[in-house]
Amino acid sequence: MRFPLPPNATIGIVGGGQLGRMSAMAAARLGYRCHILTPEEDSPAAQVSAGVTVSDYESPAALREFAAAVDVITFEFENVSAEGLDLLASLKPVRPSPATLRVSQDRLVEKAFLNRAGVPTAPWEAVRSLAELEAAVARIGLPAVLKTTRLGYDGKGQVILRTPEDLPRGFGVLYPKPLIVEGFVDFAAEISVVCARGADGGFSAFDAVENRHRDHILDLTLAPARIGPATAAAARDIAARVAETLDLVGLLAVEMFLCRDGSVLANEIAPRPHNSGHWTIDACPASQFELHVRAIAGLPLPDAVRHSDAVMKNLVGPEETARWPAILAAPGLIPHLYGKVVANPGRKMGHVTRLFSRGTLPDEAAIQAALAAVTGG
Ligand code: AMP
Numbered sequence: 001m002r003f004p005l006p007p008n009a010t011i012g013i014v015g016g017g018q019l020g021r022m023s024a025m026a027a028a029r030l031g032y033r034c035h036i037l038t039p040e041e042d043s044p045a046a047q048v049s050a051g052v053t054v055s056d057y058e059s060p061a062a063l064r065e066f067a068a069a070v071d072v073i074t075f076e077f078e079n080v081s082a083e084g085l086d087l088l089a090s091l092k093p094v095r096p097s098p099a100t101l102r103v104s105q106d107r108l109v110e111k112a113f114l115n116r117a118g119v120p121t122a123p124w125e126a127v128r129s130l131a132e133l134e135a136a137v138a139r140i141g142l143p144a145v146l147k148t149t150r151l152g153y154d155g156k157g158q159v160i161l162r163t164p165e166d167l168p169r170g171f172g173v174l175y176p177k178p179l180i181v182e183g184f185v186d187f188a189a190e191i192s193v194v195c196a197r198g199a200d201g202g203f204s205a206f207d208a209v210e211n212r213h214r215d216h217i218l219d220l221t222l223a224p225a226r227i228g229p230a231t232a233a234a235a236r237d238i239a240a241r242v243a244e245t246l247d248l249v250g251l252l253a254v255e256m257f258l259c260r261d262g263s264v265l266a267n268e269i270a271p272r273p274h275n276s277g278h279w280t281i282d283a284c285p286a287s288q289f290e291l292h293v294r295a296i297a298g299l300p301l302p303d304a305v306r307h308s309d310a311v312m313k314n315l316v317g318p319e320e321t322a323r324w325p326a327i328l329a330a331p332g333l334i335p336h337l338y339g340k341v342v343a344n345p346g347r348k349m350g351h352v353t354r355l356f357s358r359g360t361l362p363d364e365a366a367i368q369a370a371l372a373a374v375t376g377g
Contacts, residue, residue: 003093003199003298005071007031010050011293012070012092014057015077016043018338018348019273022281023076024049026289032297037066044338045076058084067091074250074296076272078104079151095296096250096271103246104271107149107180117245119238119266122257127179130171136181137167143184146170148177156216160184185265187257191225193239194277196291196301197248204291204304206284208235211255211276214316217346221312222361223279227258234264242269251292253277275348279310282334282353308355313371315350318343323374327352330373 005011011027013020016038024034024045035051036043046052051069055062057080064087067073073094078101080088085098103113111124125136127146137144142164148157157177159170171179190213195205210225211218225232239254246252253274255267277288284306286294294301315321321343327335337350354370356362362370368377 003072005032005297005299008033009071009297010035010069011296012037012066012073013045013049014066014073014075014080014088016040016045016052017076018044019076020045021048021338022278022287022289022336023074023273023292026287027293030290030293030297030299032293035066035069037062042341044340047339057081060087063087064091072296074272074292075101078270078272096246096248096252100246100248100250100271104269105150107147107268108178110269111180111182113245114242114266114269117241119241120263121266122183122185124180124182127171127181130168130175133167133171133179133181137161140181140183142166145182145184146174147180147182148174149180150178185257185259185267188260189225189227189258190255190267191227191235191258191264192253192255192274192276193235194251194253194274194280194288194304195236195239195243196251196288196295196304197243198295198301199249199298201244202301203240203243204301205236205239206277206280206288206304207306208232208256209276209279215346217316217348218275218314219316220314220367221276221279221310222367223283223306223310223312224361225258226361228262231258231262231264238264238266242266246271250295251288275314275351276312278336278351279312279353280304280306281336283308283310283355307358309358309361310356311354311361311367311370313352313354313374314348315352315374316348317345320374321349323376324350326373332370333373 010033014037021044033050036045053066123140127133144161146159190211191208207224210222212220253270257265280287286302334353
């Protein structure tokens with residue numbers, strides 16, 4: 001198959017969650033079909049796709065069957081084994097590349113990559129023993145954050161170390177997994193930039209947004225972030241530098257800390273659509289999902305512009321999901337539900353977007369009032 005992918009070509013998506021679902025919906029609008037690889041029966045992505053291979057991500061036979069059914073392969077789930085990735089890449093084009101995925105799979109590789117690319121991060125060190133942790137904390141200072149290097153998300157696999165007594169306790173919780181310790185950033189805000197890069201080097205970035213977490217899970221995104229033009233440019237430059245250095249083909253989110261002195265530190269990269277970009281479905285002519293599909297299909301990349309400012313609120317767990325009838329009845333809330341049957345605590349079930357005319361993102365109280373149907377407030 002040659003690029004650009006012609007209409008009716010099939011995009012293979014590894015992972016069956018909401019990111020795959022919304023990518024498949026954007027792909028359908030551009031005349032493509034999607035085929036999902038997921039271990040889950042009745043997954044959010046497969047519900048809206050032309051085909052599905054239900055299997056774990058490791059079985060060579062299933063990976064071959066999946067690859068045979070598609071023209072290009074992309075990911076909404078990053079933690080496929082190196083062997084699985086290599087097998088897929090030997091069969092069909094994989095975008096973003098396996099090398100890009102490997103950087104994002106391991107926090108040590110990721111932080112080393114960022115620093116090598118000239119992107120500042122919190123100070124960090126690898127930890128293989130309690131003695132190494134103590135030595136690292138002697139250099140980095142307290143508080144610090146101890147994290148597993150792999151498979152951590154939504155705050156899972158991390159412990160904050162505030163006092164010297166926390167070191168053996170935190171180490172005991174996470175060991176024997178490979179670990180990284182980072183300096184704790186007393187940030188003013190968390191921001192992120194979602195950007196896309198094409199095979200021809202074309203680059204598009206949405207403006208930086210502000211992200212608020214609750215119980216380590218993204219709760220609210222404010223678009224744009226309330227930051228000055230110099231900070232916005234610094235955040236965009238970091239995203240551009242990361243995309244360029246990775247030779248990215250596809251979509252990328254960079255999560256960053258805005259420090260109290262105005263400097264910006266990168267925390268994490270995700271070479272896929274990102275929760276902090278969901279607002280773009282409703283507030284932009286071309287969403288993050290459309291840019292993702294365009295980049296991997298070799299189509300022209302439009303500018304990542306927005307026609308409106310926006311607030312996005314996640315619907316997490318049973319309580320917020322129970323607000324669905326009120327959300328549907330509330331004027332101005334744009335509802336999105338992901339087709340998940342069971343609303344376990346902490347599970348992302350959907351989101352709502354509220355649009356505001358460009359340049360009129362309101363103050364905190366007005367935002368809370370606009371979301372009253374979701375929060376019950
Ligand atoms: P992560 O899994 O690295 O994205 O971390 C999840 C969340 O934990 C981040 O969004 C921050 O709210 C918090 N966090 C992670 N690392 C640090 C750090 N070095 N300093 C302060 N907060 C952190």
